[in-house]
Amino acid sequence: MPILQSATALAAQIEQLYQQHSRQVLATLIRLLGDFDRAEDALQEAFSAALVQWPQTGVPASPVPWLISTGRFKAIDKLRQQQRFVSDGEVVLAQIASEEAGDSFALQMEQQWPDDYLRLVFTCCHPALSLEAQLALTLREVCGLTTEQIARAFLQTPSTIAQRIVRAKQKIKAAAIPYQVPPPQQLAPRLQAVHKVIYLLFNEGYSMPCQQSAPDDGMQQADLAQQAIDLARQLLVLHFDTESCGLLALLLLQHARRQARFTARGELILLADQQRQHWDQAMITEGIRHVETALSSGRIGAYAIQAAIAAVHSESPDSASTDWPQIHALYQLLYRLEPTPVVALNQLVAFSMCHGPAAALMQLAPLLADEHLAQYHLLFAVAADFHRQLGQNGEAINFYRQALALATTNADEQFLQQRLQDLAAK
Template identity: 50%
Template sequence: MTDRDEVEHAVADAHRREWAFVLAATARVAGDFDLAEECVQEAYVAALGAWARDGVPDRPGAWLTATARRKALDVLRRRQVLRAKLPLLLEPDETEFEMPDEVAVPDDRLRLIFTCCHPALARDAQVALTLRLVCGVSTGDIARAFLVSEPTMAARVTRAKKKIAAARIPYRVPESAELPERLDAVLTVVHLLLTTGHTAPSGTDLVRADLVDRALHLARMLLALMPDEPEVRGLLALLLLTNARRATRTDSQGRLLRLEDQDRSAWDRATIDEGRRLVVEAFRTGRVGRYALQAAIASLHALAPSYDATDWPQIVRLYDALLGCWPSPVVALNRAVAVSMVDGPEAALTEVDTLAQDPRLAGYHYLPAIRADLLRRLDRPAEAAEAYRAALALVDNDAERTHLTTRLATLSTP
């Protein structure tokens, strides 16, 4: 017998690390995405009892996959028997997961992401559904990424699943000619997977390494699949350049270190060189999109000998270009930080206060946090303290909460 706490920890760890693998492998057998999800959930429940009795297997993911696939096959056999007995009472099932002889996408997880990013669904629904069901990201974390409430996001996911069922949209592996029209949604999924892992929206740790590593793997698979797409190169470059400083983002006690406080000598230079090369290749095509532009910004940060010596004017220009192709309030907020390094905190504060009127940023804790830092630099401690408290009321990650609390405590307020 194995200790119950040990088993629960092992199952939770396997859910975090293996969910996407298990679901993708089961979907190939199930021919029905809802059935696959149900069987995978049952496999995790079964693991609690089996692992307590027999011990945690050496390869939890393989055990879970075998169990989920077996459950799916059992259901399919029962359905087959039912069809044979009642052929006139059943309509043909048009929602089956079709697998062509030659599969365009070789990786199970990437194949399932392309499949879920069906053009019949709205873009937000495609991305949210894929992040939730295929990548195992919680509804609350997806909601934070989309700057909406958790109930709103839950409703979007539910509507997407209902539309698939009502419209009898097949879960069919797309052919090669269909990949380009789904690529932007797939890139968005991988990017949000990185964003969610790079700074976890909730929980105790700043970084969710499993999500970051999953995003990197998917981006590399995308590049192997579509090597001529500059935005695929841009996305992989962004992931590499962002991840190159993972080890320096917290101190030995897990406390957040701001970019200006990180030990640049400890950044992964080989990863940075690979990312920079991909940025150059993407720009050479002349088809520069939002991921290549973000990667170029990350590259300038990686090249700078210090925070103050960063080429901030060039970063502002890149943000201007980024806003031209991706008019996001989050991009505008990040641009304001760069403006503060070029034109001073007062100029940036004016931009931040304008952005505060955008309802999409109402629950975005980085807005009051950035505003607090600008007020701090302007030696307005009372207003800075108020802004830090506003940020603390919105933040759900413990590492970020500790950082903001520390910044607030160091203010000298009258």
């Protein structure tokens, strides 16, 4: 029998259910209702119904199936009321009303949740959509990021992202894009966008300590990173390939450092200064196992190389013993596959660890002139650090100020401000 709770405790539980399971509920509702907007309305209706009914009836033993079933029936009722005004009302109503209800409904939902989630990912990443639309829509609908979070990941305005998401939904509906995982022969070309979505999602969670998440983010940052890892695992189970394996390895090896990356006050700790005994050794072991599998399974991709770089760091007992020549060689290989300015910057940092900051500064000018890095605060932070190491404090201060003006997280801002204070005190 359901247990009645205080209003405060119940509201907190419903909020937790929303944060943890709303994307799961939405994915299944999209399958049942065949439409993004109907499913999103049904999701809100279901949680609204929970807020009204559960104080009287208690929380159901299986709250997620309850929410899905309630959302489905709310959608059916709404369609019946609006049937004459909706062009496809009769067809859709017949389709969604035919889904089996009753005692088997909860079991059926539990069995299909993982597939529903992946169906939604691949629908959002359909090749009929532009890559930018695929990424934005998946991050919004599958992962629950706000338009502001997505805009930050893409370095664009929230209004631009919102318009992109609306157009993507319209395209899916107009083109009747199927809600399904593609057959094996069509799967490989679709994986690139899915990999990028998972990686961007992880980076959003990895970029700051979870206590810095805004209360209205709808999801804690650490949960975003773990959600990306879970999605990468599901993808690898669905279809093994080198890049899926390398991606999972990369996320695991980076996430293994999560307890050592920030102070208790949320201040950023650089890799060289992290207490490595706080790294998650079980996660590192699993990540390295996936790296070895990826590197030995045939063609090596960009994620597998990045995972190999992370593995070199993870296997080093301390910063001083890091095999920087190997890391630099791996970045050179990565640049051949992905000749981007960001990879070039990372390669230059590894080069500086091998040959010193003075030699690295001689190669920095082209990156400082690259318009693609003009808003990338880490470029200016790297330039500042090269000058700082050489005792060129005036130049370092100027570059740190440029980096601070472009920083996007509180942790980065705090770190850069501390660097400026340290230099000003000299």
